[in-house]
């Protein structure tokens with residue numbers, strides 16, 4: 001079997017259009033500020049694509065570039081200023097941050113009502129306890145993709161590979177909230193391949209190119225590849241060995257053109273949700 005390709009670009013374009021239509025009904029332009037400290041290459045792609053998408057949806061969006069040697073105090077002062085700015089509805093501090101800055105401290109300083117990344121412990125706690133809050137963009141985008149692919153979640157065996165705070169853990173919480181039977185596997189899991197082979201829904205979010213092999217995937221499974229890894233030759237590759245897994249999966253997301261564009265569309269969606277919640 002050769003899997004159906006889940007077209008993240010197309011699903012993201014639809015979501016961006018819905019967001020733009022909603023923005024057009026508002027008497028104000030929702031404000032988004034992205035703060036980037038230094039120039040980590042992982043954030044480079046993201047910042048470029050996001051600025052374009054945000055402008056396209058009618059948001060008032062800007063990226064604030066700070067030097068790599070910015071102190072923690074200076075970054076906290078910037079966050080405080082954005083928290084206090086009534087025109088700003090969404091604040092996103094690009095990760096990773098340079099070593100002199102404690103990322104958890106910075107995330108904790110963001111007003112949870114403006115935390116469009118959904119990384120503040122308040123929003124993580126709301127998600128974990130089944131309450132409304134701002135949901136991290138990448139796992140939220142994966143849920144949109146699963147819906148677009150027609151995946152049946154209630155009772156389904158879902159396996160999440162990776163346990164990060166930004167993808168793995170919120171992904172597991174969202175799948176659980178959708179009544180899937182969720183297993184989270186990680187680098188210390190005894191038999192990763194065997195656990196993955198049990199999955200009807202497999203979400204790979206580890207950050208290692210091609211780690212999920214063809215024989216790790218059950219026939220007909222839906223495979224979502226969250227990895228965006230830069231290869232030495234400059235190309236992007238997912239966490240899934242696409243060519244091999246495609247022979248087994250029923251549906252699969254490509255990289256690029258899968259989860260990445262959804263992350264950006266969900267950032268716009270979160271910004272509009274935050275704006276409406278805050279400004280009434």
Ligand SMILES: Nc1nc(=O)c2c([nH]1)NC[C@@H]1CN(c3ccc(C(=O)N[C@@H](CCC(=O)O)C(=O)O)cc3)C=[N+]21
Nearest residue numbers: 042043045046049093094095117256257258260261263
């Ligand atoms: N606070 C914070 N929140 C984040 O969500 C966050 C972050 N920091 N730091 C960096 C990573 C990386 N990330 C990407 C999102 C979309 C694409 C993306 O749009 N990729 C496209 C285009 C790739 C290309 O062609 O270059 C694709 O996969 O098709 C890439 C990378 C968000 N991140």
